[in-house]
Structures are given as C-alpha cells and as structure tokens.
Amino acid sequence: MLNPISAAFIKAKQENRPALLTYTVAGDSSKKQSLNILKSISKNADILEVGLPHNTPVADGSQIQTSAYRAIKNGIKVNDIFKIVKDFKKFDKNKPVILMGYYNMIFQYGENKFLNKCKFSGVNGLIVVDLPWPENKDFANKCKKKSIYFIQLLSPTTTKIRLKKIIKDSHPMSYFISMLSTTGGKLKVSPKEIIKSYSKIKKINPKKKVVIGFGITTKTIGKLKSADGLVVGSAICKEISKSLKHRQNPVTNVSSLVKKLKSKIL
Amino acid sequence: MKLKKGIPVIDQGNKLGFWGGKFGGNFVPETLKKPIEDLEVLFNKLKKDKKFIQERDKYFKNWIGVPTRFIKLENLTRHVGGAQIWSKIVSDANGGAHKIYNATVHCLLAKRSGKKTICGDTGAGYAGKMLSMAAKKFGLKCKIFMGAKDIARQQPNVKAMKKNGAEVVPVYSGSQTLVDAVSECMRFWVANCDTSAMCVGSTVGPAVFVRICGWSTSQISRELKVQLIDEFGSIPKKLKLYNCVGGGSSSFGFWNEFMDYDKRQCEFIGVEAGGPAKSKKHAAPLTYGSKIGILHGAAQYVNQNSDGQIEETESISAGLDYPGISPLHCFLKDTKRARYTAASDEQALEAYKLVTRFEKLRPSLEPSHAFAVAISESKKLSRDTVVVVNSCGDAYKDQGILEKRLGKKYVKSN
Numbered sequence: 196m197l198n199p200i201s202a203a204f205i206k207a208k209q210e211n212r213p214a215l216l217t218y219t220v221a222g223d224s225s226k227k228q229s230l231n232i233l234k235s236i237s238k239n240a241d242i243l244e245v246g247l248p249h250n251t252p253v254a255d256g257s258q259i260q261t262s263a264y265r266a267i268k269n270g271i272k273v274n275d276i277f278k279i280v281k282d283f284k285k286f287d288k289n290k291p292v293i294l295m296g297y298y299n300m301i302f303q304y305g306e307n308k309f310l311n312k313c314k315f316s317g318v319n320g321l322i323v324v325d326l327p328w329p330e331n332k333d334f335a336n337k338c339k340k341k342s343i344y345f346i347q348l349l350s351p352t353t354t355k356i357r358l359k360k361i362i363k364d365s366h367p368m369s370y371f372i373s374m375l376s377t378t379g380g381k382l383k384v385s386p387k388e389i390i391k392s393y394s395k396i397k398k399i400n401p402k403k404k405v406v407i408g409f410g411i412t413t414k415t416i417g418k419l420k421s422a423d424g425l426v427v428g429s430a431i432c433k434e435i436s437k438s439l440k441h442r443q444n445p446v447t448n449v450s451s452l453v454k455k456l457k458s459k460i461l
Numbered sequence: 462m463k464l465k466k467g468i469p470v471i472d473q474g475n476k477l478g479f480w481g482g483k484f485g486g487n488f489v490p491e492t493l494k495k496p497i498e499d500l501e502v503l504f505n506k507l508k509k510d511k512k513f514i515q516e517r518d519k520y521f522k523n524w525i526g527v528p529t530r531f532i533k534l535e536n537l538t539r540h541v542g543g544a545q546i547w548s549k550i551v552s553d554a555n556g557g558a559h560k561i562y563n564a565t566v567h568c569l570l571a572k573r574s575g576k577k578t579i580c581g582d583t584g585a586g587y588a589g590k591m592l593s594m595a596a597k598k599f600g601l602k603c604k605i606f607m608g609a610k611d612i613a614r615q616q617p618n619v620k621a622m623k624k625n626g627a628e629v630v631p632v633y634s635g636s637q638t639l640v641d642a643v644s645e646c647m648r649f650w651v652a653n654c655d656t657s658a659m660c661v662g663s664t665v666g667p668a669v670f671v672r673i674c675g676w677s678t679s680q681i682s683r684e685l686k687v688q689l690i691d692e693f694g695s696i697p698k699k700l701k702l703y704n705c706v707g708g709g710s711s712s713f714g715f716w717n718e719f720m721d722y723d724k725r726q727c728e729f730i731g732v733e734a735g736g737p738a739k740s741k742k743h744a745a746p747l748t749y750g751s752k753i754g755i756l757h758g759a760a761q762y763v764n765q766n767s768d769g770q771i772e773e774t775e776s777i778s779a780g781l782d783y784p785g786i787s788p789l790h791c792f793l794k795d796t797k798r799a800r801y802t803a804a805s806d807e808q809a810l811e812a813y814k815l816v817t818r819f820e821k822l823r824p825s826l827e828p829s830h831a832f833a834v835a836i837s838e839s840k841k842l843s844r845d846t847v848v849v850v851n852s853c854g855d856a857y858k859d860q861g862i863l864e865k866r867l868g869k870k871y872v873k874s875n
Binding site for chain 2: 249250251252253254255256260264267272273297298299300301302303304324325326327328329330348349350351352353354357372375376377380
C-alpha cells in the first residue's frame, strides 16, 4: 500500500499546488483540545505533523517551546500522544500523520517499542530533530521495515557532498530548513533564495519530495508555492497561545488560520 | 568498556564521538553539523600545531597567571588528624576560577576561524565571566546566556560580565538555571552559526566541545604533576584527588595527567551536588544512578523521568546545578577509573566554615562540596596519604548566599 504521505503529495500535485503541512504539539493546550484541533484542520491540511513535547528543545523557538511546556504541564505522556494519533485516525484514517520530536524521548521509550507503537497507532512518518545523518542510519532502516518514512532534515549549512549522501539514503520525503534559525524565526532570507536552494536539492533526485519549513506564515507562504510542500508550525502554536490569552476557542481560531494558509497556496 | 593507556582520554572516542561506544556523540540539529565539523577540523589541526601551543602557553602564563599554587593546608590537616590535606588553588587564575582555560582556548579558536562574535552559557557565572574577559582580550563580541534564577543568585559575576562589555541574556524558560542557559545558547548558535562561535562552558555538549574543554582544563593536572614531584620527589604512593563535579570540566582537568597511574596509587574522587538534605532533588546523576539519556547533544547519565523529560535539579551551588554530566565522567565511572559520591548543601556549607576557620582560603560553594568529602574521608586515612582538593573557584561570587545561610561573619575576608 502506498504510504499516505506519498498519496498526499500526489493529490496536491494533481491540484497544482504544494502540500500543506501543519505542526501542532500533542497535548497543547490539553489532550482533548489537541485532538480537536487535528480533527478541525484535517480538512485543509494535507499532512499533519504532531510534535512530541520535550522540555529541553534545542532547535525550537519560543512559540513551540511555549506550546511544549504547556502540554507537559498539562500532563501529556508519550502513550497519550499515541492515543491522540489513534483517535484521530479513527476520524480520518487516510490523513498522513508525522510525529516530530527529540531523540531522547524515543530512546527512553525504546526504539523498537516506539516504532511498534507508531505502527499500531497509524503514524506514517517520523522527524527526529537531533538525530542527524549518518547517526540516524540504523533507526531510519528500522523505520523503513515498518513502512514508516524517516524524514531527513536538510539545512542551508548542509554541504553539497553531504546533501547527496543524505538524499541517497533518504526516504521519499525530506525536510529543508529554510534558513539558519530555530523554529518560528522571522524569515531572514528572501523566498527567492530559499527556492533557489530548494531547487538544488530537488535536482539531486527529482522524484523525492522535499518540503520547506521554518519561518513560514500567511504572509510568506504564497511566495514559496513552487515547493512540493510547506510546513507551518510556530504560527499555529502562536495562534493557540493567543487564543488562550484572549479566552477564545483555539480550535476555531487554528482552523480558520489553516484555512487561510491553504487559500494562499491554491 | 576499557580505558586505554597512552592515549589522551579526550581522543579515546570512536568515529562518531562516543566514549566507550555509548557516551557523548553528536545529537544535534542538522544545521549544526557543518559548524561542528569545521570546529573539529580546526581543533584537531591546532592541537598538534607547535605554534598554536606556544600561543596558548603564552596567554596561559602571562595572562591567566599559571601555574596556580599548590599548598598544604597545615591547620586543617592538624584539626582533621588523618591524611595530609593539600589544595591546588586554581582560583588563583585570572578571574578566580578554572573556567578561564576553556574560555581562552575557545576565543583563540574563534579568532582563527574568523568569527566576530562568541556566545556562551553560564551557571555560577564563572564560565560567562571568563568568556567575557577572554572575548574582550581578543576583540570578540560576547553574548552570555544565563538562567534568571542564577542571575539573581550570582550577582557579582553578572556585574563583571557586563563590565567586560558582554551582553547577558536572561533565560526564563524551564528551571531558569544552567540547563536552560545551555539550551538557549545552542539555539542562538543554530540561528547564528555563520557569524558566531560558541563556547560550551564545561566538558558537556557535542563531542568536540567536550574535547576542547578537557584539553584546556588539563593545564591544571600538568601543573600539579610538576608540583607534586617538586614537593615529594616523585608522585606519592598514596594520592587522592578530590574535585567537585557539575558538568565536570575542573575535575577532568585536575585528573587528566594522572589517568595512566594505577588507581590504587592515584585515586580520583568526584563529588556531585546532593542538593538540600531534605529535598529529593539533586544534581548528582552518577551518585544516584540516573539512566543514560541525551542532553545538549550528548549521551550521558542524566536526571530524567521515564518519558525522557529532563528533571529539575536543586543545589546551593549554581555551578554544579546541572542534570547531566560530562560523557568523559560517565566513561571514567563505567571503567571504574574514578569514584563518585555526593555532598549535600549543608555538608558543603559546613566544609566552607571549617576551611575558612583554619585556612586563609575561601573556596566557593562548588569546591566546598569536594572539601566536605575530602575532610570526612581524610579522618580515616593514614598520614602518608596525600589528599589534594582542587579549590577551583573563589567564594566572592557566593557572598549573598553565604551571608544568608551562615551570617555576616563568614562573608568578610579572613
């Protein structure tokens, strides 16, 4: 069976647009709310990235940190995250879900047990922020055996030789970090520059999908349309924080934000 | 797992930077792979470069003021009535602590790589203070990340950093201590690695930072070896080296040159921060059997829960208040080369009182932990045993805490 992640890219391509990927933190603002958010945005998002909240996230900016601390404070555990995914899949079984997090949480859970749980809950892909290539080779192979995509991260600092090696080992989807920044930084490179770097990566193997993330908001998303996929994370986390601050419903606010993001790439 | 003889411990890691096959490594975001590799290439080249070594030694001698003293604590020895208690007064170094060695080397490396800015983390404020001093000396812009809780409790060092022209960035996330400062500093580096160098303040972080720091602080044991031979004619038959362990930079540097001696002749004792006697929280992952986890890019024993969330620590000493521990110390523990134990806040304070009562020496709260264990074990040791405690920091920075906990009379100079 085709991995739903690949199916989502095919569908977006048919509609002549990039795939829209959203990132929300599991358990933010509560277990129930985060499930409701996933359900409400699944109509407009093509792929859902679900963050494993960690309390020493070295690559995340303040928006995602705030979401993660909030989720942890509300008592989220790794098993709850799998339950959220499983419950979501009951609601929309074909929508691809990617878990994104830091390696220590997988390491403590046990790699094999973690992957079995992923398979059981319906997780389709994994992004591990601090498990770069080549350190991730063994784990990526384990993922492959379970038909779970291990998504390699690529950065503006990744050298050309390294890019080639990573792409060679990569699964059908990779993730290009738009600029030197933690998540949620202000876009400090022009979209044109980003697309230029993206195209260089695509050239290595045009069949493999590459999404762009970091610093993407409603303002910038339209200018990056030519990519295979675009990830929005911090802007959504910020929307949740803002909603809570103003005592508004984060589910409806996030839902309309994602709708707006979608409209910009049509 | 085995410690090899004749090879510096910092060079005993495997290709991926793991000591003993499982401690250390490079668990970093992709963006940092290249800058880390660049730093590795530079460091591996320069540490073999005679000119660079000469340059380092010149600054160590003329600016840091090495060697630091090695003295016998006669009155304390008489009072305790067991082993001879000596101390290596590393706090003599310019700035008042061992952090100056690593800071100086990092600034020299930053200059060579053409970086204009250097960022660093700090807990007790010493790593930050020294980095600000070295940055000023070498004409680099300096940015220091420090937990808000630590800024409040280590004001003298914060003032010094600012005086040296560094920007001190308060970190409000998490427990607002060293662990959060290191995270925030790494985040800054992720976003600015093209223009800025990073100095990790201890033997922690991605493997190359562990190696650079260990290489730098080893100055301490190079001096001590000479001083011991000067004093005793040879390395004593029964030698015990006590050192506090937070991240582990001073202890590693204090032991490195003695690594190949049999541990029955030359024993290493690392003292972690046990925290308040009544609290369950501590900063002693080796003593209390914490599990291996990943923190700040390296696999190490670390205080964490079953989900892999890093646990909050508690210690009177900001410099030891860290949930993890250097991969080098994990390696030394599992190869049984070093022994680790903990002292509580209260024991450290008692030791501080005792040392200052008998000697003209004011160890900061960090080495006071080492003194606590050294004093209590010395009682049972023979007179021909030579106990050496690394007094790696000066208590000037702790005056606020000491006044609060012990009263005014312990703050004034002896």
